[in-house]
Amino acid sequence: MPRSAPLLPTPLVPTALLLAGALALTACDGGVHGTPGGSGLRDPYFPKMGNGGYDVTHYALDLAYDPDANRLSGTATLTARATQDLTAFDLDLDGLDVEKVTVGGRAARWNRAGQELTVRPHDDLEEDRVFRVTVAYSGTPKTITDPDGSKEGWLETEDGAVALGEPTGSMAWFPGNHHPSDKASYDLTITVPKGLQAVSNGELTASRTSGGRTTTTWHTAEPMAGYLATLAIGDYDVHSSTTADGLPVYTAVDPAEAAASRKVLAQIPAVMKWAQDTFGPYPFSSTGAIVDRAGDAEYALETQNRPFFPGAPDTETLVHELAHQWYGDSVTPKTWRDMWLNEGFATYAEWLWDEDHGGDSAQKTFDALYDHGEDDYDDLWDFPPGKPSSAAHLSDSPVYQRGAMVLHKIRQRLGDTAFRALLRDWPTTHRHGNADTEDFTSYVEDLAPDEDFGPVWEQWLYGDGKPAQP
Structure with missing residues (x-):
């Protein structure tokens, strides 16, 4: 039932309010x-x-x-x-x-x-x-x-x-x-x-x-979307340090997760160095993590500055959530339809981390996902990443895995050098702003005006079902 407040008495003379030394609010008088x-x-x-x-x-x-x-x-x-x-x-x-x-x-x-x-x-x-x-x-x-x-x-x-x-x-x-x-x-x-x-x-x-x-x-x-705000209250082991280039690192870990988290959280400086080399200058003034007990939530989340983890994360999850600081937190979607821009980039960051650290190449990861990805993600081809079927499916695997596959198809057409430049220039161009899918596709097309990206958008970004490989 709607609730309402009564009309409250107001003073006869309006009050001027100085806004942090900037503009003053003056009530309109007609x-x-x-x-x-x-x-x-x-x-x-x-x-x-x-x-x-x-x-x-x-x-x-x-x-x-x-x-x-x-x-x-x-x-x-x-x-x-x-x-x-x-x-x-x-x-x-x-x-x-x-x-x-x-x-x-x-x-x-x-x-x-x-x-x-x-x-x-x-x-x-x-x-x-x-x-x-x-x-x-x-x-x-x-x-x-x-x-x-x-x-x-x-x-x-x-x-x-x-x-x-x-x-x-x-x-x-x-x-x-x-x-x-x-x-x-x-x-x-x-x-x-x-x-x-x-x-x-x-x-x-x-x-x-x-x-x-x-x-x-x-x-x-720095500007932050409301969904990235967090507040964690509890008993935490708190640790403050800095990376080699002086970036503050603040971690808060539930004591029950301290031992299991120690090794992976010690990788934050190395992950941040790799991420800055790959994605460009870090867009925020500190980094870190919040680790609560397993079961306190059902998922990790890229809360700005310091991602949240329910239980000790593995390295891939840490890489994913820290990559979101560029893709999702700094460059934030204009609408929730553009969520693949968050999750596709963060998932592809996992592929790149493996490629750059002696694991499978991104091409091998892509091929395995294309050939038998349904074994791990039975909904992989249910809908395209650019148009999720409903709000209930915004966090399903097509947004993440197929989103990353779209980026790999762009990489194949641009070549490694231009694609690596894209990874840095896109978040720099839209730093602390908002962008949608049309902004991104136009940006990619401008990088290579002689290249036809139509099949990538039509088959991989917006197409239904499993795209045919050439």
Whole structure:
């Protein structure tokens, strides 16, 4: 049942709010004929995710979590720019109880309907106006079941919780514009019982313990899609170091997984060196990993800066998730239809790692997959990577394995030298941005204008069934 808040009293004189030493929000005093922002961006697979009418530039999250009660309370402050004249706008928030909403420091009306939190500012917002919306909320955060049956959102663990967001889970623990096309910087402050650690994205900038509670603050300067935000709370062995070129490495490992993880996590500097040689300059300011207990989640995830692993990863999985920092995290898809650009590149990174470290060549891996891949992936030819059959199949093997096969067919046509340049130049060109499949195919065609890539797109990227080999 939709919930709504009463109209709250507002002061007679509007308040000017200085935005981090930049633009000030001045309430409109008439003359604006705006419309509500859209509820949902009509994504091909998740049409209600994200919202129209504004662009978020920064999230400031101030949270507290009680593991015994599984209760989360917080205040989320979003800095955003109106992309049209606005009378109202929506935020994605699934569950939790909203207590108060303000826009520009003034009380705003709001109502709930499913995952939509609709906010009506005291005064309309002009196009290009920078504004702040603050939401105070609390309650028991939800675990969301994906269309494919996997669990995300807020996952309770034996000693705390972990928040995972792909594709829709972030709306279970903070309100926002939760579509990959709207990226922002983040500051997250989290308070937990003393004795537990809380690990998030970016850099740890402060930590203090008082009155039986520990508060830590994390800063993510580079733009991040909401689905890549994470928060892991529990008992962790934390280790900080640097790579040979000075990149900070921060790992947090559940003590039960410490012994099994030690050898593979020690490879992070070597994997990062190889990845930078292969994919170009690293797009973020730190790296690392979060390793929780096996069973705390059903999958690894490329959470920005430090991927999450349920149990000790093997080398191939580590390579896969670190490659995502270029392909998926820095260059983020415009819609979920473009997910093969994330998973195809990360899967092909595994093939390249083997090729560059004395294992099978990528050609041999491709041939084996083509000849008898159905033995390991019975759905391999069920649909093409460029158009998954439904949201329930976004993480199926065609997106990963056939996505990598598309890249190998491009490599065959470009040649090794040009393809290796593509691996570096594509993420550099779209660094910290968004791109879709059309952007990528056009980019490839521009690299070799005399080459016909039509058969690659028609048969391997978009074609149904098993393509015929020439």
